[in-house]
Amino acid sequence: MGNIISTDLVKGKPNLEVFSGTLQELAATDRDIVVVTSDSRGSGKLVPFGQKYPQQIIEVGIAEQNLVGVAAGLASAGKKVFAVSPACFLTARALEQIKNDVAYSDNPVNLIGISAGVSYGALGTTHHSLHDFAVLRAIHNLIVAAPADGYETDQAIRLAAKINCPVYMRYGKKNMPLLPKTNDQPFQFGKGRIIREGEDLTLIGTGETVYPALEAAEKLAQDYKIQATVISMHTIKPLDYELLTQVAASGKPILTVEEHSVFGGLGEACASFLIQNNYRNPFKIIGIPDEYTVTGSQNEIFMHYGIFENGIAQTALEILKEQA
Amino acid sequence: MTDKELAAKSIEYRQKILTYILGANAGHTGGSLSCIDILNVLYNHTLNVGPENFSSPDRDRYIQSKGHCVEALFVVLADKGFFPESDLETLGKYQSHYIGHPTRKVAGVEQNTGALGHGLPISVGTALAAKLDNRAYRVFTLLGDGELPEGSNWEAALTAAHYKLDNLCAIIDHNKLQITGPTCDVCNTDPIDAKFESFGWAVRHVDGHNIKDLKETFGQMPFAPGKPSLVIAHTVKGKGISYMENQLKWHHGVPSQEQFTEALAELDQARVALV
Numbered sequence: 001m002g003n004i005i006s007t008d009l010v011k012g013k014p015n016l017e018v019f020s021g022t023l024q025e026l027a028a029t030d031r032d033i034v035v036v037t038s039d040s041r042g043s044g045k046l047v048p049f050g051q052k053y054p055q056q057i058i059e060v061g062i063a064e065q066n067l068v069g070v071a072a073g074l075a076s077a078g079k080k081v082f083a084v085s086p087a088c089f090l091t092a093r094a095l096e097q098i099k100n101d102v103a104y105s106d107n108p109v110n111l112i113g114i115s116a117g118v119s120y121g122a123l124g125t126t127h128h129s130l131h132d133f134a135v136l137r138a139i140h141n142l143i144v145a146a147p148a149d150g151y152e153t154d155q156a157i158r159l160a161a162k163i164n165c166p167v168y169m170r171y172g173k174k175n176m177p178l179l180p181k182t183n184d185q186p187f188q189f190g191k192g193r194i195i196r197e198g199e200d201l202t203l204i205g206t207g208e209t210v211y212p213a214l215e216a217a218e219k220l221a222q223d224y225k226i227q228a229t230v231i232s233m234h235t236i237k238p239l240d241y242e243l244l245t246q247v248a249a250s251g252k253p254i255l256t257v258e259e260h261s262v263f264g265g266l267g268e269a270c271a272s273f274l275i276q277n278n279y280r281n282p283f284k285i286i287g288i289p290d291e292y293t294v295t296g297s298q299n300e301i302f303m304h305y306g307i308f309e310n311g312i313a314q315t316a317l318e319i320l321k322e323q324a
Numbered sequence: 325m326t327d328k329e330l331a332a333k334s335i336e337y338r339q340k341i342l343t344y345i346l347g348a349n350a351g352h353t354g355g356s357l358s359c360i361d362i363l364n365v366l367y368n369h370t371l372n373v374g375p376e377n378f379s380s381p382d383r384d385r386y387i388q389s390k391g392h393c394v395e396a397l398f399v400v401l402a403d404k405g406f407f408p409e410s411d412l413e414t415l416g417k418y419q420s421h422y423i424g425h426p427t428r429k430v431a432g433v434e435q436n437t438g439a440l441g442h443g444l445p446i447s448v449g450t451a452l453a454a455k456l457d458n459r460a461y462r463v464f465t466l467l468g469d470g471e472l473p474e475g476s477n478w479e480a481a482l483t484a485a486h487y488k489l490d491n492l493c494a495i496i497d498h499n500k501l502q503i504t505g506p507t508c509d510v511c512n513t514d515p516i517d518a519k520f521e522s523f524g525w526a527v528r529h530v531d532g533h534n535i536k537d538l539k540e541t542f543g544q545m546p547f548a549p550g551k552p553s554l555v556i557a558h559t560v561k562g563k564g565i566s567y568m569e570n571q572l573k574w575h576h577g578v579p580s581q582e583q584f585t586e587a588l589a590e591l592d593q594a595r596v597a598l599v
Contacts, residue, residue: 065441070449074452077450101435101445105428106428
């Protein structure tokens, strides 16, 4: 991996661990918090939760359609439900239950897609979720989010437990440094966070791609005196149109970075908004192309497709060169 | 309500089902007629639910998995006073809330259903919530026999038994016909009772058109302590209209004006015979 920005930034834990810790904290004072798992408490870091609150965890076995249906029933009766399953299975096998039982019936289930994107690395395509943003964006009445670090994860879980509406969140497994905060705005779904400010171009990441985008920005500054704004667009839907408008106004290039197919995810969502609102900024989507991903660890897959410090910086230089 | 009064209700409901299907020029006629006696007994005898307590967390729940037979549900909900019956004149019409499957936009509907194999998992979750909260409400769900091959039903059947949900009752409207033909020819699910029993359910068979038997059966739930209950209701698709009974084409056939008049007359005769 690339340069380390500061010792503070490499601290932090996997988002999934933060998720589990926050949920335990909430469950201590709220008996209505219920976790539903499909033989997934281990990979969801929920073993301690299950030990502490055995009355607040429902195991349905490896049966994702049932997981989501049961979660919807629990939520309809007032439970604050977190349905936890690998993102690949949750959002493909149980898609109809997400569409009908959660979103359409407006049962406020929090769907937690664990080990999302290519977190499972060499386990391969069956275990990757590179489609979830695309399919879920097309479903009405569902917040779609990918918190980037421990702060966003913690805040997103607290908010999700409170707001009483259907939410999908995806989390990865790798250690995520805490990202810098450039303001004190409280976390809100649909409001992206500016992680770094710069005037030459904008890098927009989501989930585990925000940190490599930030590393790329630091490299561009150090090596090329190019200053990039970096945004954590933790909510894919509703997308923060206000922030997009703000960064597009300069006419400078915009680069999106996501651990998702280049089809239908963060990049296309941003592009659609910008084009329809007459912004013609140079624009590129970094993501997984339309192919079966190369075999490797998550890091290796990221490197292969340019989702890392040097790769993102290189694409940024290319887009700046094209513009010049 | 006496059995005779309930039987009269069923006749009235059948007439209304046909009226609104004719008005919408669409509907699941055969299945609505096969399940209407079950809905009648549930809403007018068994369930502790009505407009007055629909926001109470302690109300009994009814979730219709075979959502396509929405005409039966809407007619009963209107009769219970959830909404004015005249609303049903808009069934299937542009901008109406009254669509071809249950939706929560309609007062009294618990869940949006219509895709098959969804009612049982949601019912399991709702029954689980009652157990977690120590509430006494019960959950009833109606499945069509044709939707049993949906795998989600069997996933949920496992969970219901695993968590000993004796506050859950699934009813199968076993009219033995689906859109392609006899259910046993399309995908044989027999023996349904032995399958569910082996999953840990307590199973009863009942004549799904016999008011007295339906009342007694639902009244005996749970059939075994610590087990979910399954009622296999033997029914006739198109029940009550002689030219529709057991005829595949009435799965979602819409009667002509003449056929409608004939059907209503037959039901009028049945009402006279009741007295």
